[in-house]
Amino acid sequence: MSKQNKEKIKVFALGGVGEIGKNMYVVDTGEEIFVMDAGLMFPQEDMLGIDIVIPDVSYLSENLDRVKGIFLTHAHEDHIGGLPYILKQVPVKVFGTRLTLGLVEAKLKEAGILGSSSLELIDSNTVAEFESAKVTFFGTNHSIPDSVGIAIHTSQGIIVNTGDFKIDHTPIDGKHTEFHKISALAEKGVLCLLSDSTNAERPGATGSEETVGKEIVEAFRNAKGRIIIASFASNVHRVQQVLDAAAKTNRKIAVSGRSMVKVVDIATQLGYLTMEKDLIIPVDSINDYREDRVAILTTGSQGESMAALSRMANGMHRQITLRQSDTVIIAATPIPGNETAVARIVDKLMRTGADVIFGQKKVHVSGHGSQEELKLMLTLMKPKYFMPVHGEYRMQKAHQKLAVQTGVAAENIFIVDKGEVIEFAGGEGRKQGKVPSGNILVDGKGVGDIGNIVLRDRKLLSQDGIMVVVVTISKATHQIISGPEIISRGFVYVRESEALLQQANELVKQVLDKCMAEKVKEWSSLKSNIRDSLAHFLFDKTRRRPMIMPIIMEI
Template sequence: MRREKDKIKIIPLGGVDEIGKNLTVIEYREEIAVIDCGLSFPDEEMFGIDLVIPDVTYLIKNREKVKGIFLTHGHEDHIGALPYVLKELNVPVYGTKLTIGIVETKLKEHNLLSKVDLKVVKPRDIIKLNSMSIEFIRQSHSIADSVAIAIHTPMGVVLHTGDFKVDYTPIDGCVADFARFAELGKRGVLAMMCDSTNVERPGYTMSETTVGETFNTVFTKAKGRIIVATFASNIHRIQQIVEAAERYNRKVAVSGRSMENIVAVAIELGYLKVKEGVLIGIDAINRYADNKIVIITTGSQGEPMSALTRMAAQEHKKVKIQEGDMVVISANPIPGNEKLVSRVINQLFKKGAEVIYEALADVHVSGHACQEELKLMHTLIKPRFFIPVHGEYRHLKQHKELATNLGMPKANVVIPEIGGVIELTRSSIKKTDTVVAGKVFVDGLGVGDVGNIVLRDRKHLSQDGIVTVVVTIEKVSGTVIAGPDIISRGFVYVRESEDLMEESKEIVKTALLECEEKHITEWATIKSNIKDVLRIFLYERTKRKPMILPIIMEV
């Protein structure tokens, strides 16, 4: 079966040189296995964009090769692009029970559930393709039922760690399958792709159980209602809140769409255990004394439409923040969200609540491995080649450092790029060509219809607004018969700038007259003349550069 030119191709279509939209292509002979299919959230330059998904042109071009999408866990940055990608490329999706459960609710929202072949796997399951086998191996992470994925080929094993941390005391008792990792390592792993998110942090990530201890303290102190905001997907965190509630004889209500969805799925599938009668509807909270209530909610990132943010602004229909409430923000702000979170904290304090957040207590632990945990994984797996993944360039670079400090030769490490093809043989690793890859913007119903031109315009509009100039011209004579009218939006406060607008009109009139005198009749030239004189005039007077939109009507 061995061929001279046998090689494995690894092509990340997302998740490297960035945080989010993880998607890795593993290609061997005539088969492709896809690991994860995530989305990322727009950064502040992507005005109006709802979501970003990976460009999967390469998969669509090779659709007959794609045997399935293999999921490591149920976080948005690993499953969120599924509804969009599956519309273009309907292939089986494999994942553990909870992961598939979360995928189901997602596909339901997109009316796709009946059309997709979802396959539930267990850790240590192996899916045999023609020339590859895909093995799932238990990991610990901030969502239950996470796995690493090992791809077995005749060339050797490629291990993708997925997102992970080392937690010897996980809430569900399911410690990562170190025995299997060690066994693979002993037999020899050709290449490892490993999570780099926390590579800059020394030491170890604390166990999830440490957060439970903080909850105990909080529950002891609280005299009124307790409101805990956390990531909806962090079932273990939610389990700990529920257990604390049970211990202190409080009822639990849930608020926020994603929290309600995931809690329902997790209870149904047995991942979240709540004693009979503890869970109540959010409508029922006022039937109990304040000190008998815990509300678990979304909004730990200060997201503008989330439940906690609405509570803080007193815009939540069921929950009004009151003196005596104890609010726990059980998450750290993701970079970029600091100000949003801070705004919510300030509002909560002003409404009289006590607020417990990361700066004040250990109410959160990370789901990603710090340096010492990464070293454990490298030491267990001892791969021949190493590809750091899941991180910005700085993280991938630091992870390369970490690997070489452990003795790996520099030449055996490749820092991957989105769309960059990495070819592996038994004895070599190298970057070869690149394939089409990148960001696809989702805006409302549009997938990919907002590109750089539209975004550039939105940015321009956001900075200094728009000035529209309209003139009606008589077709035959070319004389102006109405206008110029000038209407601005987002530029200046019009009532206080009447003079500026009047002067602008005069400037445009003069430009139009000049065009007439010079017998310029091409609309494009007239428009660009209007733009030029107005841009210069407005910049001189205001030092602003609004978008100028000249419109000529012909009658």
């Protein structure tokens, strides 16, 4: 590597910009590469059948020897969820705080790669020294404990990534945003700030998690019968407040839902949840208690169809059948895109006769800072350059406006897309080229083996189904030996459409006869003749366009 290259520092995002999800930010000093977070994204609605989406990390795997590690800001899926896949391609050290690593360990264990992974515990006071840079941290407030911001001290100045944050002056765990460290960074000189844009469109301040606690206690007090409360499993602060509300109102609490059980276990073991030792009872013992002496903490606040709350709403939960006397509290708001699913669950819950508390009461606050908090961060950091990250384009734009308001020079603000590189030389930054980036689709065990053609086929199949036409033809005589046989799926009710299918069959016979008479030798042209005639016929009759798949068996 040339000396010149070494003096250039590249900053770019492999995910998390122009989208919500799969956060991954990279600082390449020329000598060394520092990666921040390795998240996943849940598939968009047009990614049919896809389980999750991860960033394209080919830049990292191609420069593997220079990658010093993946530094995690906190343990949410959009920051750590890609690790099980990414560590296979980029087997590097993972740095994280105690709760973060606790949850990462569980994840890697499930994926069967814990043994081969190298995890390094940090806290917000850790100083990690490398050849070309030093990495330090500062504690932040977010909807999960033990979240940190990351500062990479380079030869040209400090590059800071806030991670997800809000500013909570009354945090549940008593741990405040480490303003003194932020001020010290600003004092030294922040070359470039990457900051969370999620709520950049929202005026005012987000509000403390503490406000939710009061509402939960109030709801617990008012409930006459059992309480079922759903929240994000990873929101350990919220879980703590639910436990506290139960203790205060003299209820035992049962934990239901795989991820909730997992998080409560890990967070309790690591000391992030505290409670009287017999507060939690097994789910199958709830009937041993009076209705007004139990509460059930569960998952499914986003309307996820397989989560515990959905199963209760659908009467499919093995241990819990909802009653008219129950109070169901959904202590979360729908993430954009989940509104319809949540509304459907609420409707089903209400139909059981239970009292359902959602939306209208303040049983949720966001974990992301609103405009006043974002401006405070900008004012404290005084960055020379600014990259709004962690958000869709319009959130990045809104964050840009805030930065201008707080005094960042407009020309020093970069709204980047995935892979777009900001290159710093002599303390001056500019957009300079791109690195490979994109969506890697994970479907089952397959990582990246599905692309646009497969998705397009799934889309077609989902709209009008498929019609398969098989015919056996003699290679020697060019005679039709058997068929055509027509089979369809997802197209029409076969029983009610016999006449249509019969006509389709006749049509294919005619096409075949004509082709045979014309001595068509190319099966491909025979196939396209069948496909075209049949498509035309079916569209005319039904206004549908099933996928048509002609198969010729040669004997």
